[in-house]
Amino acid sequence: MFEVLSQRLDGALRKMRNQVRITEENVGESMREVRRALLEADVQIQVARDFVERVREKALGHDVLRTLQPGQQLVKIVHEELVALLGGETAELQLGGGPPAVLLLVGLQGSGKTTLAAKVASSMRKRGRKTMLVAADVYRPAAIEQLQVLGAELEVPVFAQPDEKDVAAIVERGHAAARQELCNVLVVDTAGRLHVDDELMRELESVRRAVPPHETLLVLDAMTGQEALHVAQEFDRRIPLTGVALTKLDGDARGGAALSLRTVLGKPIKLVGVGEGLDDLEAFHPDRMAQRILGMGDVLTLVEKAQEVVDEEQAAELEKKVRRQALTLEDFLEQLQAVKRMGPLDKILGMVPGVDAKSLSQARERIDARQLDRVQGIVHSMTVAERRNPRLLDGSRRRRIARGSGTSVQEVNQLLSQFDQMKRMMKSMTGGSGGGSSRAARVATRKVAAGQGRRRYGSKRKRRRR
Amino acid sequence: MFRKPLAGLRRGLSKTRDNVFGRVREVVTRRARLDASTLDEIEEILIASDMGVESAARVTDGVRKRLRGERFSQEDLAVVEEAIRDEVLAILVAEPTSAAERLRGSPHVIMVVGVNGTGKTTSVGKLAYIYQSLGKKVLLGAADTYRAAAIEQLAIWAERLGAEFVRQKHGADPAAVAFDAVQAAKSRACDVVLIDTAGRLHTKSNLMEELRKIRRAIQKVEPEAPHETILVLDANTGQNGLVQAREFFSTVQVSGLFLAKLDGTAKGGVVIAIRRALEIPVQFVGVGERLEDIEEFDAGSFAEALVTRPE
Numbered sequence: 209m210f211e212v213l214s215q216r217l218d219g220a221l222r223k224m225r226n227q228v229r230i231t232e233e234n235v236g237e238s239m240r241e242v243r244r245a246l247l248e249a250d251v252q253i254q255v256a257r258d259f260v261e262r263v264r265e266k267a268l269g270h271d272v273l274r275t276l277q278p279g280q281q282l283v284k285i286v287h288e289e290l291v292a293l294l295g296g297e298t299a300e301l302q303l304g305g306g307p308p309a310v311l312l313l314v315g316l317q318g319s320g321k322t323t324l325a326a327k328v329a330s331s332m333r334k335r336g337r338k339t340m341l342v343a344a345d346v347y348r349p350a351a352i353e354q355l356q357v358l359g360a361e362l363e364v365p366v367f368a369q370p371d372e373k374d375v376a377a378i379v380e381r382g383h384a385a386a387r388q389e390l391c392n393v394l395v396v397d398t399a400g401r402l403h404v405d406d407e408l409m410r411e412l413e414s415v416r417r418a419v420p421p422h423e424t425l426l427v428l429d430a431m432t433g434q435e436a437l438h439v440a441q442e443f444d445r446r447i448p449l450t451g452v453a454l455t456k457l458d459g460d461a462r463g464g465a466a467l468s469l470r471t472v473l474g475k476p477i478k479l480v481g482v483g484e485g486l487d488d489l490e491a492f493h494p495d496r497m498a499q500r501i502l503g504m505g506d507v508l509t510l511v512e513k514a515q516e517v518v519d520e521e522q523a524a525e526l527e528k529k530v531r532r533q534a535l536t537l538e539d540f541l542e543q544l545q546a547v548k549r550m551g552p553l554d555k556i557l558g559m560v561p562g563v564d565a566k567s568l569s570q571a572r573e574r575i576d577a578r579q580l581d582r583v584q585g586i587v588h589s590m591t592v593a594e595r596r597n598p599r600l601l602d603g604s605r606r607r608r609i610a611r612g613s614g615t616s617v618q619e620v621n622q623l624l625s626q627f628d629q630m631k632r633m634m635k636s637m638t639g640g641s642g643g644g645s646s647r648a649a650r651v652a653t654r655k656v657a658a659g660q661g662r663r664r665y666g667s668k669r670k671r672r673r674r
Numbered sequence: 675m676f677r678k679p680l681a682g683l684r685r686g687l688s689k690t691r692d693n694v695f696g697r698v699r700e701v702v703t704r705r706a707r708l709d710a711s712t713l714d715e716i717e718e719i720l721i722a723s724d725m726g727v728e729s730a731a732r733v734t735d736g737v738r739k740r741l742r743g744e745r746f747s748q749e750d751l752a753v754v755e756e757a758i759r760d761e762v763l764a765i766l767v768a769e770p771t772s773a774a775e776r777l778r779g780s781p782h783v784i785m786v787v788g789v790n791g792t793g794k795t796t797s798v799g800k801l802a803y804i805y806q807s808l809g810k811k812v813l814l815g816a817a818d819t820y821r822a823a824a825i826e827q828l829a830i831w832a833e834r835l836g837a838e839f840v841r842q843k844h845g846a847d848p849a850a851v852a853f854d855a856v857q858a859a860k861s862r863a864c865d866v867v868l869i870d871t872a873g874r875l876h877t878k879s880n881l882m883e884e885l886r887k888i889r890r891a892i893q894k895v896e897p898e899a900p901h902e903t904i905l906v907l908d909a910n911t912g913q914n915g916l917v918q919a920r921e922f923f924s925t926v927q928v929s930g931l932f933l934a935k936l937d938g939t940a941k942g943g944v945v946i947a948i949r950r951a952l953e954i955p956v957q958f959v960g961v962g963e964r965l966e967d968i969e970e971f972d973a974g975s976f977a978e979a980l981v982t983r984p985e
Contacts, residue, residue, distance in 0.1 A: 247727050250912030253718050317935060318791030318908060347963070350827035357822035357844075402938045429791060433724035433912025435940040456790060459875040461914040484790075484820075 238282055239264050249462030249501045252437045255471055263289055283502065290498035294467060298491050299451060299476035303332070305422040308340070308386040308394040313453070314412060314443060315427035317400030320455035322351065324427050324481055325397040326358040327489040333364055337392040342382035343368040344375050344415070345399035355397055362486060365389070375399075375411050376418040383419045396421070403442035412447050425453045425478060428465060436465035440473050449473075455481035458488065462501050466492075535631055537595040541587045544580060585613035586623050598624055713738050716758070723943030723980065724912050729765065729950055736761035759977045765946055766973040768955040773970060774808055776902060781813070781859040783867045783892055783899035785852075786932075787885060787922055788906035790873030793934040795824060797906045797960055798870045799831035800968035801932075804958075806835060810865035813838035815855025817848040817888060818872040828870055835965065838864055848872065848884065849891035856895040869900070876921035885926050902929045904957065907945065909936045915944035916951060923952055930957035933971070937961045941980065 239260050246256040267285050303309035311328065313321045325341055332339040341359050343366055345351035352368045359366035367382035379396055386394045398415070401408035416424070426440055426449050443449060452469050457480050466477050477492040587595065589612035594600050601609070601624065603617075610617045713734050720730035737757040784801065788794050795818065802812045814832045816839070818824040825841050832839035840855040852869050859867040871888060874881035892899045905928040907915055922928050933942045936959050945956045956971040 244727050247721055248913050250724075250914070253722050257718075316910060316938070318793055320791055348827070349830035350823040353826050354821070354823035404939060429908070429910070431789070431908075431912060431914040431918075432910050433915075433940065433944065434722045435724075435910055435938070436912075438939055439910075456875065459789070459877050459914065460917060461912075464912070 235264060235267055235282075242282075242286055245502055246464060246467075249464035249503070250431075250433050250436070251464035251501065252434055252468035252472070255437070255468045259289070259293070259467075259471075287495075287498050287502060290467065290501060291495045293471050294494035294497055295470050295476050298493060299478050300491070301328075301423055301478055302450070303337075303393055303422060306392065306394075308383070308391045310383065310394045310396065310419055310421040310423075312396045312398070312415070312421035312424045312447075313427050314398050314424065314447065314449075315400060316402065316429075316439060317348075319400065319427045319429045320481060321345075321400065321427045322354055322358070322397050323484070324453055324455060324479070324489075325355065325395050326362060326364075326486050327481065328395050328479070329359070329364045329393075330362050330486045331489055332393045332395075333362065338390065339364050339393045339395065340382070340386040340389065340391045341366045342379055342394060342396045344379055344382075344396050346373055346375060346378070347399045351399065358486070376414040379415050380418045403439045403446075409442075409446045416447050423450045423478075424448065425451050426475070427453045427455060428469070430454050430457045430463040430465070431459065431461040432465050437468040437472055440469050440475070444473060444475070449475050451476050451478035453477075453479040453481065454492070458482045458484075462503065463497065464501050466497055467501060537587055537590065537598060537627060538592075540627055540630075541584065541595070544584055544587075582613070582615055582619065583623055586610075586615055586620055589613040598627065716754075720758070720943075723941035724915075724947075725762075725941075725943035726913055726916065726947035729943075729946045732765070732950075733758060733761040736764070759980070762946060762977040762980060763973055765950050766956070766977060768949075768973065770972075771957075773804055773957070777810075777866070779896065779899055779901040781856065781864050781867045781896070782901050783856055783859075783869065783896055784902045784904060785869045785871065785889065785892070785900040785926065786904050786906060787871050787926060787928070788873060789875050789918055792873065792906045792908040792911075793960060794818070794873060794906045795827050795831070795870055796963070797904075797932050797934055797958075797968075798828065798868050799835065799965050800960060801868055801904075801958070802831065802835050802837050802866075803965040804968055804970075805866045805868075806837065811838070811863065812866045812868065813840060813855060813859045813862065813864040815852055815867060815869040816841040817851040817855070817869050819844055819846045819848050819851060820872040824870075824872065831965070838862055849887045852888045853891040853895060856892050856899065860895065876918050876925075882921065882925045885922075889926055903927055904930050904932050905954070906932045906934050907942075907948075909933055909942035910938065910940040911944055913944065913947070916947045919948045919952055919954060923954060928954055930955055932956075932958045932960065934960035937967070943980075 242263060243256055243260045246259060247253065251259070263282075263286055266289065267282060301311070303311060313325055313328075315321050322345070329339045329341055341355055341364055343352040343355045345355075352370055356366050356368060367378075367385050369378050369381065372378050375398070382396070383394060396415070396419075398412065399408070401412075403409070424447055426443050428436060428440070432439070440449070440452070452466075452475050454463060454466055454477050457463060469475055470477065477497070480490045480492050482488045482490055586609060589609045590601075594605065594609075601620075606617050606620050610620050613620075716737065717730050717734040720733055721727060725733070737754065740757045741753065786794050786798050786801070798814060802814060805812050812835070814828055814837050816825045816828045818828070819842065822844070825844060829839060829841065831837075838858070840851065840858050842851050842854070848871060855869060856867055858864075869888070869892070871885065872881075874885070876882065889900065903926050905919060905922050907918070911918070919928065919931070931945060931948065931954055933945055933956055936942055942959075948954055949956070956973075956976075959969050959971050961967045961969060
């Protein structure tokens with residue numbers, strides 16, 4: 209749906225490939241693309257306009273680095289500026305006060321306050337801080353029950369008075385109860401309300417007077433459009449905010465509101481909701497958010513995850529093996545496990561630039577995570593000797609492996625032929641030499657004999673090349 | 675035919691109207707000529723309604739073709755407004771149908787879908803209110819078995835409305851609930867079945883697959899059903915709304931939109947982008963928290979309310 213900004217910029221800048229400077233004339237079209245990317249990410253229009261102006265000034269007169277294409281260089285400038293504006297560093301929740309330290313959650317209807325309240329309670333509890341939740345939504349049917357169910361799941365006490373309509377009184381009593389129970393943190397879940405609803409905004413003011421909060425977070429849906437800034441300004445005017453929690457970031461919304469809120473309102477994003485599970489809560493990373501707004505994918509997160517799991521030495525060793533064409537099924541298994549350690553495949557794919565919701569769901573249909581488990585099972589059922597030398601695998605061994613891994617002989621055969629293909633592919637990539645490739649050709653010829661027509665073309669070509 | 679005066683929509687959009695109207699007026703008064711930079715400013719005002727860069731460009735282009743180079747004074751404001759309104763209308767206009775005219779099944783099954791927090795359960799209550807006002811016997815099926823207390827919330831609406839209600843316990847298979855609901859509607863001779871589903875992000879393929887399963891379960895009882903599939907969209911949603919509509923449309927053939935929460939300052943302009951790209955019509959708008967705060971969508975009034983002078 210959205211094109212990757214760097215690609216679009218590259219297109220706009222193709223004309224200036226041979227130039228050594230970014231000039232007033234050639235930068236115009238690119239700035240329109242930047243503006244467009246920001247607006248498609250729901251950055252507020254005034255904020256987008258100011259931002260583009262700043263980038264234009266910064267970009268003008270920049271010498272084009274030899275190593276970077278002009279489009280990439282411009283993306284780099286845009287990215288740096290975005291990170292700077294999003295607030296450079298990660299802002300933490302300040303809940304050292306009290307006890308109990310009071311966290312007040314406010315926001316529009318459906319922004320995700322109740323779920324976020326439970327997530328915060330869960331994370332506090334994990335850090336060994338005794339936490340209590342207050343159900344202060346007395347309007348939406350079953351809102352109190354929703355928080356009680358979540359509280360029970362987390363084993364966090366929920367303070368509720370279903371028959372009381374005075375919200376300030378409920379919070380005040382909740383606060384007293386939390387103090388009595390020696391709780392460290394009190395999380396107040398309020399009703400969703402419109403920023404222009406004077407009566408309900410007055411209710412929040414009275415809650416704030418009754419129990420002064422240490423943190424007041426605006427809970428904002430990441431999918432919010434141009435009105436986000438206006439909404440936040442109005443909430444902040446009535447009850448001064450200390451920060452923002454951005455929810456539903458596990459979707460594909462760009463979350464441009466974050467930029468508007470940070471630059472105009474000066475409020476840091478302190479929390480980010482990334483899933484429906486009660487542990488799906490993260491701190492905010494300005495650099496990653498910047499890439500997301502620009503549509504560059506969460507490349508940094510991906511690189512970090514890959515670095516966590518791939519040992520550099522292992523990678524070097526693997527490369528050597530590929531070059532020597534000595535790849536074994538053991539290496540294959542290691543690679544598989546590395547991929548699995550990075551997390552669920554769909555989450556990884558979601559971080560790749562240019563992968564939108566549609567291609568993601570298509571890919572998901574093709575990739576079955578359990579398939580990986582089965583392959584792993586098959587390799588695990590082989591002896592070390594077999595892993596190193598698959599040629600040992602005759603019919604009887606294959607039957608044994610299939611039984612041991614709970615799969616079928618067909619699946620074992622399939623894996624072996626895939627592995628074989630992979631080896632041959634790598635061979636052709638690294639420009640393989642001598643003996644090995646004649647074996648590959650023998651295998652290919654056998655397959656032709658077995659009537660696998662599609663491969664015939666490839667094998668012919670291979671032979672011709674030799 | 676069921677028609678309500680559009681007072682609520684007007685009330686809902688009045689802040690929007692002040693905003694867009696006020697800003698267009700400001701631009702037109704300040705500028706003496708409809709030149710490129712005046713048009714740029716008009717385009718920005720339109721983008722602020724969430725209609726998207728492309729739709730705003732198209733509307734602005736229409737205005738430019740119509741009024742190219744004309745000098746205008748403040749009296750000509752009406753001409754600019756009219757041009758904007760007509761361009762918006764040209765995108766939004768659809769075969770006008772009413773909720774009553776669309777009824778064709780017996781029971782008539784409507785599945786309600788959307789991402790988390792758009793107001794599906796409340797909207798289901800409002801839809802039930804509309805059909806009851808039409809004298810129809812309504813049954814609500816609580817197929818959101820995931821969110822804590824979602825069933826209880828719908829049960830409260832059903833009780834207030836005196837509507838039939840089918841539920842299972844929390845965590846039950848939503849397809850089974852939908853199946854039961856349609857079957858119960860047949861045996862209790864209900865006219866309309868509304869199936870409330872759990873909120874789900876359109877990027878979660880397993881949850882989208884679950885919607886397909888619910889659909890299949892409904893079809894086991896009624897092969898022609900669901901007769902309508904309504905996507906509830908939060909009026910505050912920005913450009914992601916278009917992606918949502920695209921994904922839900924390709925998964926469960928969304929037939930219409932319910933634009934909820936139009937009582938704030940948000941303009942819901944993303945429906946213009948959706949209409950343009952996918953041709954899905956808007957059918958209802960939610961303009962408040964009470965059950966009766968629902969109206970059938972009227973493109974003319976929406977376009978009008980977006981740009982014209984408040985009375």
